[in-house]
Amino acid sequence: MSSRLPPLTALRAFDAAARHMSFALAASELNVTAAALSFQIKSLEQHLGAPLFHRLNRAVELTEAGLALRQGAAEGFQTLEAAWRAALRTQDTKTLTITAGPAFTAKWLAPRLFEFAQAHPDVELRFAASLQRADLTRDNVDVAIRFSKTATPDLYSIPLAEEWVMPVMTPALAAQYPTPESLKEAPIIFDDSIRIITPRVGWTEWFAAVGLPYSPTLGPRFSQADHAIDAALAGAGVVLGRHALIVKDIADGRLAAPFPTALATGAHFSFLCLKGMESRQQIAVFRDWMLDEFRKTDHITKSLTIVELPET
Amino acid sequence: MSSRLPPLTALRAFDAAARHMSFALAASELNVTAAALSFQIKSLEQHLGAPLFHRLNRAVELTEAGLALRQGAAEGFQTLEAAWRAALRTQDTKTLTITAGPAFTAKWLAPRLFEFAQAHPDVELRFAASLQRADLTRDNVDVAIRFSKTATPDLYSIPLAEEWVMPVMTPALAAQYPTPESLKEAPIIFDDSIRIITPRVGWTEWFAAVGLPYSPTLGPRFSQADHAIDAALAGAGVVLGRHALIVKDIADGRLAAPFPTALATGAHFSFLCLKGMESRQQIAVFRDWMLDEFRKTDHITKSLTIVELPET
DNA sequence: TCTTCACATAAGTAAATCTTATCTGATTGG
DNA sequence: CCAATCAGATAAGATTTACTTATGTGAAGA
Numbered sequence: 001m002s003s004r005l006p007p008l009t010a011l012r013a014f015d016a017a018a019r020h021m022s023f024a025l026a027a028s029e030l031n032v033t034a035a036a037l038s039f040q041i042k043s044l045e046q047h048l049g050a051p052l053f054h055r056l057n058r059a060v061e062l063t064e065a066g067l068a069l070r071q072g073a074a075e076g077f078q079t080l081e082a083a084w085r086a087a088l089r090t091q092d093t094k095t096l097t098i099t100a101g102p103a104f105t106a107k108w109l110a111p112r113l114f115e116f117a118q119a120h121p122d123v124e125l126r127f128a129a130s131l132q133r134a135d136l137t138r139d140n141v142d143v144a145i146r147f148s149k150t151a152t153p154d155l156y157s158i159p160l161a162e163e164w165v166m167p168v169m170t171p172a173l174a175a176q177y178p179t180p181e182s183l184k185e186a187p188i189i190f191d192d193s194i195r196i197i198t199p200r201v202g203w204t205e206w207f208a209a210v211g212l213p214y215s216p217t218l219g220p221r222f223s224q225a226d227h228a229i230d231a232a233l234a235g236a237g238v239v240l241g242r243h244a245l246i247v248k249d250i251a252d253g254r255l256a257a258p259f260p261t262a263l264a265t266g267a268h269f270s271f272l273c274l275k276g277m278e279s280r281q282q283i284a285v286f287r288d289w290m291l292d293e294f295r296k297t298d299h300i301t302k303s304l305t306i307v308e309l310p311e312t
Numbered sequence: 313m314s315s316r317l318p319p320l321t322a323l324r325a326f327d328a329a330a331r332h333m334s335f336a337l338a339a340s341e342l343n344v345t346a347a348a349l350s351f352q353i354k355s356l357e358q359h360l361g362a363p364l365f366h367r368l369n370r371a372v373e374l375t376e377a378g379l380a381l382r383q384g385a386a387e388g389f390q391t392l393e394a395a396w397r398a399a400l401r402t403q404d405t406k407t408l409t410i411t412a413g414p415a416f417t418a419k420w421l422a423p424r425l426f427e428f429a430q431a432h433p434d435v436e437l438r439f440a441a442s443l444q445r446a447d448l449t450r451d452n453v454d455v456a457i458r459f460s461k462t463a464t465p466d467l468y469s470i471p472l473a474e475e476w477v478m479p480v481m482t483p484a485l486a487a488q489y490p491t492p493e494s495l496k497e498a499p500i501i502f503d504d505s506i507r508i509i510t511p512r513v514g515w516t517e518w519f520a521a522v523g524l525p526y527s528p529t530l531g532p533r534f535s536q537a538d539h540a541i542d543a544a545l546a547g548a549g550v551v552l553g554r555h556a557l558i559v560k561d562i563a564d565g566r567l568a569a570p571f572p573t574a575l576a577t578g579a580h581f582s583f584l585c586l587k588g589m590e591s592r593q594q595i596a597v598f599r600d601w602m603l604d605e606f607r608k609t610d611h612i613t614k615s616l617t618i619v620e621l622p623e624t
Numbered sequence: 625t626c627t628t629c630a631c632a633t634a635a636g637t638a639a640a641t642c643t644t645a646t647c648t649g650a651t652t653g654g
Numbered sequence: 655c656c657a658a659t660c661a662g663a664t665a666a667g668a669t670t671t672a673c674t675t676a677t678g679t680g681a682a683g684a
Contacts, residue, residue, distance in 0.1 A: 344641085344643090345642070347642080370649090370651060
């Protein structure tokens with residue numbers, strides 16, 4: 001039965017009218033005359049059996065029925081528009097929109113962007129860095145890179161790399177502090193963004209893992225992991241860096257990781273896209289490239305002792 | 313620009329086809345011929361510039377574009393349908409659908425339902441008891457009664473009564489345990505549903521409020537407040553009952569509240585409906601009746617010492 | 625008071641949507 | 655293996671829906 005829903009054109013007219021609170025503006029938004037819009041509203045009101053607007057002197061006002069309809073109508077059309085944009089996006093084989101957290105964007109994606117662009121000049125990457133996880137179906141995003149443990153239905157998800165943290169600093173600084181014991185004297189940088197990880201992987205846990213009961217508290221604190229790493233890169237101290245964010249700096253010699261003990265976080269960065277979209281040209285290309293890039297720095301992981309902490 | 317969205321009838325046809333994965337079934341759902349539906353899909357595909365379905369031998373399969381569109385299209389139309397039902401509901405002046413938690417439904421609404429029906433025979437009440445808070449715009453509900461502290465935009469909200477908890481038991485049992493001290497010997501019933509409240513208002517806190525350091529742990533536990541109160545009504549022991557759930561039993565003599573010390577929860581039951589709907593006949597009638605009912609038992613609150621606990 | 629603004633209405637027109645009828649191609653059951 | 659059947663495509667004409675131009679109404683504001 002189609003009788004559940006009134007004529008959609010009329011509903012759309014109502015949505016526009018309710019947003020503008022003006023038939024004239026709504027009409028121009030929909031590229032029709034005010035008369036047509038007036039007609040549509042009237043038709044909708046007939047379907048409902050009651051007015052949706054109070055017609056005032058030179059303005060309109062929503063009735064109770066109109067108020068009840070407004071929000072849902074707006075949401076519904078927004079959802080449809082987003083879905084349509086998503087469908088259109090699948091036809092665009094040259095752009096690929098990726099969302100990731102600010103730290104991953106700054107420390108993993110950005111430094112490798114040039115290489116990707118060279119290898120795949122036909123794909124134009126766009127980045128939507130945001131902390132609040134974007135919704136792949138709503139926010140015009142094709143791929144999300146997220147730090148997580150869980151899988152979601154409706155989403156294609158593959159783990160990119162296990163995540164762990166370990167102390168890193170500039171090579172110059174590393175020369176001054178040759179042993180874990182000596183790190184007690186080193187300037188410590190705190191990355192507060194890893195505090196959300198359970199089990200906790202902080203300095204206290206790392207020192208415990210190398211057999212030193214030590215719990216540093218003094219030192220600069222950063223709420224964003226990339227800022228903490230930037231501070232370490234500037235020689236400001238030693239920071240517990242997350243795998244994905246530091247491997248390139250280690251590989252290129254900008255950072256040193258002198259101690260072979262790392263803490264596993266139990267989480268990993270995952271590559272996410274809508275189920276079925278993993279076969280799209282750009283998405284598959286980008287995924288395979290990411291997996292390759294992670295593989296390139298695998299040897300660093302292999303030389304480490306990765307300590308698993310018990311769940312808390 | 314209307315160009316953001318394709319013809320809505322076509323989108324709707326796609327939604328049905330994607331849900332059924334069959335043009336024929338979709339056509340019969342929409343009460344049109346298969347030919348018409350085939351046409352609509354084709355038209356949509358032309359707007360998109362790409363096929364949405366792979367036409368197989370005797371089945372259809374979604375393309376990437378179709379997969380990208382499916383979920384959002386379904387959600388969008390569901391939202392629109394819900395909104396339309398909400399608008400239709402405003403035209404129904406005789407029914408009123410209310411949602412509340414199971415405890416409030418059982419212990420506040422149900423016992424007073426007969427009185428309301430007598431006073432307002434023209435309003436037919438319907439109840440949707442559920443723990444997960446129903447969405448007023450989505451779930452065909454006019455009014456929600458919720459235990460909360462916070463206000464929400466888009467919702468009309470008025471507090472019905474401050475909430476507090478105090479020990480109650482049958483009058484017979486109350487005779488045996490005349491003092492707070494003697495309650496240490498009484499059978500204690502635990503209502504685990506109040507554990508979600510912060511600051512914690514449990515037996516330990518109540519005993520502390522009357523100057524007794526005592527922390528009972530033995531006794532039957534109930535996850536639903538109404539079940540705990542039912543146990544107390546059956547004479548099984550003494551329970552920390554929430555204001556709204558016990559006032560009627562106290563007023564009618566089924567429960568006794570011998571000690572004048574109550575713990576404030578900082579929360580209250582609120583009456584919620586969509587903004588603008590508060591002027592609807594039945595909603596206003598029901599709200600005013602609820603406020604009146606709470607007022608009737610106000611004298612009980614006035615005779616109490618209500619202890620505010622510090623936030624934890 | 626007269627203009628203007630915002631919406632309503634009427635009548636004719638354009639466009640979309642639907643139907644009946646026919647067609648294709650592949651699975652399936654005998 | 656072949657006819658029956660099923661799912662969908664296509665064509666042409668009918669119908670309904672949606673839109674436009676033109677005109678009407680009533681109230682606010684200069």
